[in-house]
Amino acid sequence: MTTAEKLDYSRTLYLPQTEFPMRAGLPEKEPLLVKRWQEMKLYNRLRESAAGRPLYVLHDGPPYANGNIHIGHALNKILKDVITRSFQMRGYNSNYVPGWDCHGLPIEWKIEEKYRAAGRNKDEVPVNEFRRECRDFAQHWIDVQTEEFKRLGVEGDFDNPYTTMNYHAEARIAGELLKFAMSGQLYRGSKPVMWSVVERTALAEAEVEYHDYESDTIWVKFPVGAAGGIGGEKGEADIRELLDAHVVIWTTTPWTIPGNRAVAYSPRISYSLYEVTAAENDFGPQPGDKLIFADALADESFAKAKLESKRLRKVTAEQLEDITLAHPLKGLGGGYDFAVPMLPGDHVTDDAGTGFVHTAPGHGREDFDAWMDAAKDLAARGIETRIPFTVDDAGFFTKDAPGFGPDREGGAARVIDDNGKKGDANKAVIEALIAANMLFARGRLKHSYPHSWRSKKPVIFRNTPQWFVYMDKDLGDTTTLRSRALAAIDATRFVPAAGQTRLRAMIEDRPDWVLSRQRAWGVPICIFANEDGEVLKDTEVNARILEAFEAEGADAWFAEGARERFLGSRANEPWAMVTDILDVWFDSGSTHTFTLEDRPDMKWPADVYLEGSDQHRGWFHSSLLESCGTRGRAPYDAVITHGFTMDEDGRKMSKSLGNTVVPQDVMKQSGADILRLWVMTTDYWEDQRLGKNVLQTNIDAYRKLRNTIRWMLGTLAHDEGEQVALSDMPELERLMLHRIAELDELVRKGYDAFDFKRITRSLIDFMVVELSAFYFDVRKDALYCDAPSSVKRKSAIVVVRHLFDHLVTWLAPMLPFTMEEAWMERHPDAVSVHLEQFRDVPAEWRDDALAAKWRKVRQVRRVVTGALEIERREKRIGSSLEAAPIVHVADAELRAAIADVDMAEICITSGISILAEAAPEISFTLDDVKGVGVVPALAGGTKCARSWRYTDDVGSDAEFPDVSARDAAALHELRALGRL
Missing domain, CATH: 3.90.740.10 (Valyl/Leucyl/Isoleucyl-tRNA synthetase, editing domain)
Structure with missing residues (x-):
């Protein structure tokens, strides 16, 4: 029996080998990676590795701590995570500190509901006992949301987040209020404000939504x-x-x-x-x-x-x-x-x-x-x-409405009752x-009418005494809060740019800022005032207040003996404690003080704020006013806004319609990286759509992307660290390095512009169209079959190595689970892909002239592959290697481009004939490629048992009579190396 008869040629090929599975199994694998990152303290390692680099700070707009996260939270946190990770991997110390908004009516309302269910009266409970229950409620949901955000792949300082109910935070919020009071910007006034009868409090515009009524x-x-x-x-x-x-x-x-x-x-x-x-x-x-x-x-x-x-x-x-x-x-x-x-x-x-x-x-x-x-x-x-x-706080007419108030037979008439119904x-x-x-x-x-976004009940406009901040009072330097805010808007970068116009219009038209709420859970308006509304301005009193808040939290304001404690020697003067609570938007608008300013790992102002477009009247707005009133500028350099997630038909998601997409369900069924890929492929600046079909589209795209990475990993299993000089590489490899250089510029600019869709689309198209369907397809023969010493094979290995390193690091901010899995498969001794930096690109890789030439080569190739596709469909050939087409290239430019290119190799055929003449009528042509026609023809020669190419030199080597000369030489070399 001959050697050839004994040899299994498949064992002599450099076929892909990898443990990286085709089926991702993300729902099972991702929680294991989250656990691994926590156990290895990845966040701390990121900070250590970035020590000394310039800070890049995205300040987290605090979600509300009162329930499980929804799809809007997922969209928001994924976008933030991608930004911080992308800057971290581009030479910055990009620190992300998550935060939570903890005060306010929604939490207070939940505790009141619990009281009512138990037959308890809130007013009979000591206020600090009630506040303690609110605090416990908020902490519970912070803990729940923390785990949900981690499951999304969000990396941040979850062990040390900021919360508005932290004692230091409450002290700082109170301190910011006192700055407004001491500077004369705070005043007590009587103006009509939006009032929730159901919730018994004034509301800000940001706490109102409009519904048909x-x-x-x-x-x-x-x-x-x-x-x-x-x-x-x-x-x-x-x-x-x-x-x-x-x-x-x-x-x-x-x-x-x-x-x-x-x-x-x-x-x-x-x-x-x-x-x-x-x-x-x-x-x-x-x-x-x-x-x-x-x-x-x-x-x-x-x-x-x-x-x-x-x-x-x-x-x-x-x-x-x-x-x-x-x-x-x-x-x-x-x-x-x-x-x-x-x-x-x-x-x-x-x-x-x-x-x-x-x-x-x-x-x-x-x-x-x-x-x-x-x-x-x-x-x-x-x-x-x-x-x-x-009208009073309960919606009843007062004595100022004769005939309808208490003097009315049967009692005062009522505008709205406790359930939000018309009275x-x-x-x-x-x-x-x-x-x-x-x-x-x-x-x-029937018209659009304001409703409380919490109770979903209509509000009324009601004149009440409240505490306000002047918008148009001269602040002593010829500026006003309004003019400062408008100037700050002009100095801020907005993405998309339309956000600037929107916020400017809101600031131009807004009335004085009403700060007071008639509730119990929050930071109090910790000032003293007399009957005329004059505010006590005493630095010693203020210092006692802030010292107490720092040690005991804002509960100190409601403790027994608080008035005497804070006023000290002035307790006998006619100063009354204000019992109103600060608007929660003032709380969140002050987060820049105790997060950006007070933490040594942060900086003020932030590089960027990112929230939904509704925050032009919410967090962007209140942060701007608070910072301009106390510091004269915005606490951010850039503002990014995203839209809202609708169902696949463009309808608002709601439980009643049954069209909601729950992020927890998506992660259980498909994985967080699928959700993240959806975010990355949307025009997030606008409203997005999400549903079963949209998710399936992203699952399909993810599968193609994953298979491309899998093939690279399998190919790199044979990487022995080969190095090939650029000048020694074939043109096709140099073309791929040029494409890496082009994409590197696109990716970096895309991350700078927060244009993630452009990056994702470009990389997926590159991986599917240019790599899987072109470069990898062409180079499989050399990679699998060439001899170990082949420069072409070594060059291809080097290029695949570069492609893997660049693609995986570029995609790591977007798909952190998959890219971590891929990186650890390739580099089992590495710590994490997230500790890597984007790879540098040598300037000599850029070759625009070569790229222009190969655009022409690929035009000709498209005509050939189009013709071969018909031959396969008609079953005249099985594989393209059975073909040796005749290609008529009348176009001189295209002919010159392919003159020194092995078009049989590029078209994956066993042979090819190039004729410099017009194509006959029977030729296959493409309308958009002029001057090229293809006449199909079968390959001559004998099929190589190893590479499956048809050649005339099969049998030229007596020891391996059923393979081509190229394959026989490879087998001899493998034997000499002891690999047969």
Whole structure:
């Protein structure tokens, strides 16, 4: 028997060998890697390895500690993790400190619910006992979320996070408040704020969301002149003609009519006096009644009231300015006997309603501003300018609403009840207006209305005493908080850029910052004030407060004897402790102080903040105001925003629709790296979509990526550390090194631009299209079959080595589990891929001329492979090695490009003929590759039993008669090395 008959040629090939499995098994493998990282203290090793490098700090916007994480948390934390890891692997000490927001109503509400279920009354429980339960609740969810974030692959200082309820944090938050107080920026004022009756507290804009809501709408008549006649001398005769007329307003909040103190009009709107000529209604105007309307809205309004009318004459803005009105409820409960002035207002339009705006300064920001702007002139005219408090914290009318408050038979009417349902206030007001013959018409309207984002119940606008920070007060250097914030926005990088415009618009239009909340769980507004609202400014008192908070937390404010303890020798003075709690947005807006400034492993300002786009009115906003008020600039250099995750149909995810994607479920079924790959392939700056089909698309992409890495690992099992000079390498290897250089630039720029989709798409396309389907496919023959000494094989090994090192490190920030597994398979003695740096790229690898040439080579190759695909489909060949096509290349540039290229090798055929002539009609062509045609032909010669190529030299070596000369030489060399 001959040697050839005895030899199993498959054992003589350098076939891929690896323990890296094709099936990832991520749900089982990833928790083991998380455990490994914790046991090896990877976070600490990262810090040690980065010692001395420049810091790069992403400051974590604190999630709320009150439940399991959802898909929004996963998106957010994955993005942050990718950023910190990518900078860590590019020469920075990129430290990530996770944080949590712990105070506020949602947690307090949960403890109250527990109390109610147990039949306990919160008000009967000592406040610090209640606060202790809130603290325990928050800590429980911090612990839960910590493990969930780790399972996502997030690496950070989870052993030493920041929390807003930490004693030091509470002391620092209190210290920031005292800075505002001491600088005169804090004041007690009475303004309409959004008020949650259900939760009994004021709300900030960031705590409100808008939902459809059906409101009662009413058109109300205000008699002209009945409460004080007319004013001025301009056109007095014309004005007197209006004395028996009514100005008509329209509102969607009937319950605010008792709080009416003025009616606003616009000098830009055309108004007229109309007379009713016919009426078909059960109440309201009758023929002969005279009414004033905006001309653009008169017909619509009369139709609503089932009236017919005629226009009498124009009413000018000057005439409106000179009249006063009577309140439509005059005399009810002995009240409302005051003049209702007409006020010009820029907010008045003739888009809807009547062209006149009912003005209740206790129930709306624009109403309040218009009233306060006019207050001095109104007082000079003898008009009472005090703003009434018509509704209390529980939504009941007060004594300032005669006929509807405590004096009402059956008790005070209520706007909203404890469950967020409509009370009887609207009904009571409408009935009173009908009784007074002052209701013009009524209806219902579904519109967008503010709701508390916690209770999901509607809120009201209510005038209450609160603590505010001035937006427009001169801070002693000709700047204001608003101007400082706007300047800081201009100095900040926004990704995407539209975020700058959005935040700027919010700062430009926002009112003074309301800081006070009427709750129990949080950092108190730890100041003392007298009856006039004057704040005690005493550095010794402040020092005692902060010292106590540092040692005992904010609970010290509520401890017995706290007033005397903090005031010391001033305890006999008439200073009262403020019992309101700070808005939690002030808490989170202050996190930069006790995290960035106070931790030695961080720096101020942060390089970047990253949160959802809703945080333009939330954390980005409050952090900006807090820092500008105390430090004169933003606490960040860049702001990145991401959108929200919708279902596959673009609908908002909700449990009621059953369309939510739970990250914990995805990790159990597919693995965290699949979720991370989805994040990396989305346009995260916009709203993203996620569902079963989207996940499957990413699973498919991941499988291709993993198989590419697996093949490289198998090939590198034969890596013996070969080194080949660049000048000695074949062009194809030099082309791949050029592509590495191009991708290195793209990857680094992509990470700098936070454009992860561009990186991911480029790398996946490269791995699937350029490596698996081209370079690896072409080089398998040389890698498997060439002799150990082959320069081509050695060069290919060197290139695969570089490809692996670059690709795995580039992808490690994005897919930390898979790349760790791959790295440890390749380098079993290594500690972790996450301690590596992106590999440097020698300048000489870049070869644009070579790349241009090979773009032409690959154009020709595409035509050949297209022709061979048809031959395979028609079963005229099985493998491309059975072919030896005839390629007609009429294009001179393409012909020159392939002149010195072994096109049979590149096209993976056993032979090829290149003809410099036009292709015959029977040729296979591609429309986008001009001047190239392929005529299929079968290969001649004999099939090599080892490499499966057809050649004429099979049998040229007597010892190995069934293989080609190339393969026989390889076998001889292997034998000499003792490998056969």
